[in-house]
Every structure is written in C-alpha cells, then in structure tokens.
Amino acid sequence: MLIGVPKECKNNEYRVGLMPQQVAILSKKHTVCVQKDAGIGSGFTNEDYSKAGAKILDQMSEIYATADLIVKVKEPLPEEYPLIRPEQIVFTYFHFASSLALTKAMQQRGACCMAYETIEDDNGQLPLLTPMSAVAGRLAGQQAAKYLEMPQGGPGILIGGVDGVAPAKVLVLGGGIVGTQAADVLVGMGADVYIFDINSNRLAELSIYFNGKITTVESTAANLQKHLPHADAVIGAVLVKGAKAPKLITRAMLQHLKPKSVLVDVAVDQGGCFETTKPTTHQSPTYEVDGILHYAVANMPGAVPQTSTKALTNATFDYVVQLAETPLAKLPPLFLKGINIYKGEITNREVASAFDLAYTPLENLLI
Numbered sequence: 346m347l348i349g350v351p352k353e354c355k356n357n358e359y360r361v362g363l364m365p366q367q368v369a370i371l372s373k374k375h376t377v378c379v380q381k382d383a384g385i386g387s388g389f390t391n392e393d394y395s396k397a398g399a400k401i402l403d404q405m406s407e408i409y410a411t412a413d414l415i416v417k418v419k420e421p422l423p424e425e426y427p428l429i430r431p432e433q434i435v436f437t438y439f440h441f442a443s444s445l446a447l448t449k450a451m452q453q454r455g456a457c458c459m460a461y462e463t464i465e466d467d468n469g470q471l472p473l474l475t476p477m478s479a480v481a482g483r484l485a486g487q488q489a490a491k492y493l494e495m496p497q498g499g500p501g502i503l504i505g506g507v508d509g510v511a512p513a514k515v516l517v518l519g520g521g522i523v524g525t526q527a528a529d530v531l532v533g534m535g536a537d538v539y540i541f542d543i544n545s546n547r548l549a550e551l552s553i554y555f556n557g558k559i560t561t562v563e564s565t566a567a568n569l570q571k572h573l574p575h576a577d578a579v580i581g582a583v584l585v586k587g588a589k590a591p592k593l594i595t596r597a598m599l600q601h602l603k604p605k606s607v608l609v610d611v612a613v614d615q616g617g618c619f620e621t622t623k624p625t626t627h628q629s630p631t632y633e634v635d636g637i638l639h640y641a642v643a644n645m646p647g648a649v650p651q652t653s654t655k656a657l658t659n660a661t662f663d664y665v666v667q668l669a670e671t672p673l674a675k676l677p678p679l680f681l682k683g684i685n686i687y688k689g690e691i692t693n694r695e696v697a698s699a700f701d702l703a704y705t706p707l708e709n710l711l712i
Contacts, residue, residue, distance in 0.1 A: 349412025359386025505535025
C-alpha cells in the first residue's frame with residue numbers, strides 16, 4: 346500500500362502523523378510518502394524521514410494524488426477537500442459533529458473517513474483520543490492560570506494564591522481524562538479545584554485519587570448555578586462519544602460569573618460545552634463575551650508537538666499497520682467504529698444525529 350503523510354495546515358499545528366522510526370517499519374512492506382517539512386515542528390527533519398525509507402514530496406497535492414492511505418493529525422481543511430479521492434482512506438481526528446461543512450464535504454468526496462476519536466477498545470474506551478485528551482487537559486490547567494493574569498485579559502489573579510491570599514477557585518466540568526489531567530495540574534499549582542461529574546462513582550474515585558485535595562460536586566444545573574458566582578475560571582471537559590458536547594453554560598449564565606472570569610473549553614472540537622464557544626487559534630486564542638474571557642483553541646496539543654506527536658503516534662501506529670495490511674471488511678469491529686463516513690454515507694449514528702442526516706449502518710456498505 347502507498348501511505349501518505351501530509352504536512353498539517355491548521356493554524357499553528359506542528360504535529361505529524363508518523364514518526365521516522367515508524368516510517369522505517371512501514372517502509373519494509375509499503376511505500377511511504379511524506380510531505381516536505383511535515384515533521385519539522387515535531388523535531389524530525391526531511392533527512393530523518395528519507396533515511397527511514399520515505400519518499401519526500403514537495404506538495405500536499407502530490408501526497409493526496411498518490412496515497413491509498415492518508416495518515417494525519419487534524420481534520421482536513423477546505424483547501425484539502427478537493428484533493429481527497431474516492432475510496433481513499435483518511436485516518437485522522439475528524440470530530441465531524443462540530444462541522445456540517447466538513448461532514449458534507451467528506452460525503453461528497455466518497456472517501457473512507459476513519460476517525461481516531463471513535464475507535465474503541467475492549468473496555469469501551471477511546472484509545473486514540475486518550476493521549477491527546479491527557480495533553481489537552483494538562484494544557485487547560487496551564488491556560489487557565491495564564492489567562493487569569495491581567496496582561497492576558499484576565500482579572501489579575503495568581504492561581505495558587507500566596508500566604509494570606511486565597512487561591513483561585515476553578516470549576517472543572519467533567520471528571521474524565523481531560524478533567525482529571527486539568528485538575529492534576531491545577532492542584533499542583535495550588536488552586537482551589539471543584540470537579541463536577543454526573544457519575545457519583547467517578548466522583549468517589551477522584552476524591553481518593555486526589556487524596557481530598559479537590560472538592561467533588563454532582564453535576565446538576567442547580568449546583569452549577571450555586572458555584573458559578575464564586576469561580577475565577579471554568580474548564581469545560583465534557584465528552585459524549587462522537588456527538589456534540591452538551592451546552593452546560595448558557596450565555597445567560599455568564600452574568601453570574603465574576604467580571605473577567607476565564608472559560609477554557611476543551612470540548613471545542615465537539616462543538617464546545619459553553620453556548621458562547623467559538624473555535625479560536627493559537628495565533629488568536631481568546632475573545633470576550635459579556636465581559637467573560639473565552640479560550641477555545643481547537644488544537645491545543647499542537648502547541649507542544651514534541652510531546653504530542655510521540656504520545657499520539659505511539660497510540661495510532663498499530664492501527665496504521667492494520668489499515669495498511671488488512672482489508673476494511675476484515676478489521677476488528679471496534680476498529681471499524683472509527684469509520685464515520687464511507688462511500689458518501691454517514692456510518693456513525695451520532696454524527697448523523699448531530700445534523701439530522703441519514704444514517705447508514707457500515708455493514709450495509711462493506712461488501
């Protein structure tokens with residue numbers, strides 16, 4: 346199989362779909378083409394890839410024109426849409442539920458859209474989303490601290506406080522991987538952390554994990570309303586597999602927050618869990634709504650590519666090997682859950698539901 350690795354074109358996205366050592370393994374059986382400078386931001390030179398056996402191509406269009414399997418990191422952008430070919434396999438994060446335009450474009454291209462974020466393991470977990478959720482969660486804690494500073498548009502609060510001055514109060518909405526990692530960083534910085542979740546068993550686990558250093562709260566509208574007026578920052582860390590994130594904070598609720606409070610929405614890739622969320626970039630990461638500072642960068646882990654690329658590709662590589670060597674119809678069922686769109690049909694129920702579009706079971710198409 347001919348495998349292609351394009352250079353990411355999303356704003357300040359420095360990750361890459363495969364590392365040179367992985368290309369070296371694939372090159373023993375397959376042809377691997379890597380776009381020029383695709384790995385520079387992650388610390389890998391064109392020479393590194395060439396020595397690993399890759400063919401270096403100058404243009405993104407050349408990668409898409411030749412490859413049977415595209416391995417990348419972020420969803421295709423409009424400039425990539427016309428390059429994608431029917432029957433081509435595109436293996437990446439898609440987060441379709443947040444973009445009708447992307448969904449329709451991929452339907453029109455007729456490709457096999459294999460999304461990292463909906464592949465499951467035997468325990469029902471999301472093994473290819475987990476590493477980037479961990480990175481994004483830790484970054485969310487850092488960003489909350491950063492944007493509480495006045496030069497960054499915040500109110501001028503030191504997240505951990507000092508002797509005689511209370512630390513910032515931070516609400517973390519969601520006790521999954523993102524929320525746990527965010528809380529871990531925040532606790533380390535001395536913040537007063539409250540984790541909200543609908544699962545009482547998970548809250549009990551978190552209390553034990555953090556050894557009483559956080560406060561757990563049942564996630565209800567009433568409890569959120571109770572705590573919002575006292576919060577300095579709120580981190581949105583809610584995930585519904587493949588679907589749009591629920592809107593936990595409405596615009597009307599912003600009036601209950603302190604002026605210049607900070608909202609960090611890690612769920613932005615799935616549409617965001619704040620009603621006022623709109624995707625931002627590392628170049629222009631924040632905006633204000635009703636006096637509340639919002640941070641909603643849609644590719645947070647792209648800011649730390651030397652960490653993120655290693656963590657991501659360590660998780661994805663075995664799946665890349667399977668895709669390269671196994672017909673789609675013979676892939677394990679939990680792997681096949683990654684196929685969100687195939688031959689122009691939406692094969693993920695949550696994506697179809699997000700836009701009230703037709704859903705087609707994958708087994709009807711894999712013949």
